Amino acid sequence: DTAVSQTPKYLVTQMGNDKSIKCEQNLGHDTMYWYKQDSKKFLKIMFSYNNKELIINETVPNRFSPKSPDKAHLNLHINSLELGDSAVYFCASSLGTSGTQYFGPGTRLTVL
């Protein structure tokens, strides 16, 4: 009965590769988010979708592309991975944009 799930939990890959992280929520929420937590544990929002519409698009390299096929899913595709992309990526969801955000377990991405 996991509320917000992400796959994979760990991802190790080489520089230059393309990878995707998937997120699904079963809370009936209509808004989903991607956050990045760097090595100093600082958390920063990357994107947000509300009813499949992109509403937050922070200053993120265009190698990062979110996709929301429906309200329950938000995927993150990363092209041409760089060393600096190594981080933990969290997905979150909320009911409405002012609702409390519930986070997934995170995906630790390591770029070698």
Next chain:
Amino acid sequence: AQTVTQSQPEMSVQEAETVTLSCTYDTSESNYYLFWYKQPPSRQMILVIRQEAYKQQNATENRFSVNFQKAAKSFSLKISDSQLGDTAMYFCAFMAPNAGGTSYGKLTFGQGTILTVHP
């Protein structure tokens, strides 16, 4: 731009005692939301408490309570009867409306405070 500052990088407390974590924020908005999240070593982000800025009453959740001082832009978290399971990194977070005031969503986090509860 909104900023959130947690001035205590690390705190420690004995089991069963009370500890207060500090958070200040900077904004020109009048309507906003404040949160405390905890991140234990498992790395899961867990909501501790939420406060709406328009509510004067301080939020409480069991052993967790906040001291919300809107004029001072301060939002501290008090943990009573500390337990070993409270050991975690605690993040203060702020959410304000977007430039057009049409939606919210963007959580701005502080740097975090590592709390260690000792037996």
